Amino acid sequence: MLSFLPAPLRGTLAALLLIANTLIWCWFLFLIALIKLCVPVKTMRKALNQLSNWVAEAWIAGNSGWMWLTQKTAWNLNGREQLKHDGWYLVTSNHQSWVDIIVLQHTLNRRMPFFKFFLKQELIWVPVIGLCWWALDFPFMKRYSKAYLARHPEKQGQDTLTTRQACEKFRDVPVAIFNFLEGTRFTQAKHDEQGSPFRYLLKPKAGGIGFVLDAMGDQLKSLVHITIHYPDGNPSFWDFLCGKVRQVVVRYHRQDIPQQFLGNDYNNDEAHRLAFQQWVNQLWQAKDQELERLHREYPPAAKN
Numbered sequence: 001m002l003s004f005l006p007a008p009l010r011g012t013l014a015a016l017l018l019i020a021n022t023l024i025w026c027w028f029l030f031l032i033a034l035i036k037l038c039v040p041v042k043t044m045r046k047a048l049n050q051l052s053n054w055v056a057e058a059w060i061a062g063n064s065g066w067m068w069l070t071q072k073t074a075w076n077l078n079g080r081e082q083l084k085h086d087g088w089y090l091v092t093s094n095h096q097s098w099v100d101i102i103v104l105q106h107t108l109n110r111r112m113p114f115f116k117f118f119l120k121q122e123l124i125w126v127p128v129i130g131l132c133w134w135a136l137d138f139p140f141m142k143r144y145s146k147a148y149l150a151r152h153p154e155k156q157g158q159d160t161l162t163t164r165q166a167c168e169k170f171r172d173v174p175v176a177i178f179n180f181l182e183g184t185r186f187t188q189a190k191h192d193e194q195g196s197p198f199r200y201l202l203k204p205k206a207g208g209i210g211f212v213l214d215a216m217g218d219q220l221k222s223l224v225h226i227t228i229h230y231p232d233g234n235p236s237f238w239d240f241l242c243g244k245v246r247q248v249v250v251r252y253h254r255q256d257i258p259q260q261f262l263g264n265d266y267n268n269d270e271a272h273r274l275a276f277q278q279w280v281n282q283l284w285q286a287k288d289q290e291l292e293r294l295h296r297e298y299p300p301a302a303k304n
Helices: 009-037 043-072 100-108 123-124 129-135 146-151 156-169 186-196 207-216 237-241 270-297
Strands: 076-078 089-092 116-119 176-179 221-229 247-256
Touching: 009 043, 009 129, 009 237, 043 100, 089 207, 100 116, 100 221, 100 237, 100 247, 123 129, 123 186, 156 207, 207 270, 221 270, 247 270
Parallel strands: 076 247, 089 176, 089 221, 116 176
Antiparallel strands: 221 247
């Protein structure tokens, strides 16, 4: 509706609406989190977790509202019809831009359970949003370097323990546990530094989802792997707010997770770990081929 406005004005308006939407809904999350701390009763916690997820979905719907108001992005989507709001899913996607998260939330809100991300511990200090993530039971992970672990071997396996503790909170309410397998956003410099064997992807890191399947293999039966393509190149978040993203192409694929990878010990079973990494690499090869097709089918807009 407001796409006639100059891009910087649209970007400023969209940013203000995003901030306002966040500040409105965050107080509901904080109140629910406070009640959970004061009333640690399992049946009550389940109802409160459902309520907090509803608040998060309402926040996403509000974001979709300001996107409709300020953007005229064309959405080319395929595969969402196979997903259910009341299922448990392990979800992953290629990662090119911070816009990816908005794309995933906008296109999947209330079509599958609310996403739960594994976050770096430092992100809890992000103003307002960090507390929202904490209130929503997002797991915060502390990463240790190899040098640190060599000096402090007692910290070995801490990530696995944190993953298990986090996953215990996800057993009562349907959830979509999300992980960017590449671990960081794709850039050509990172691609070249890695020597990645893929054309459009960085190397996948299988450990994160391996630990999740160890902890929740009895519930997470399905993998949803998503491919995102921006025909005009990877946008910045400001580009998106300004309405400069002409088209977004997204493909959703749901498949059963092989039984052999459910509930095993990724950390200590070397044969299982190698087989799982090979399976993940096969998924990534298929995704790279799909991205190659999407680049051919949806090329950049012709420049005047």
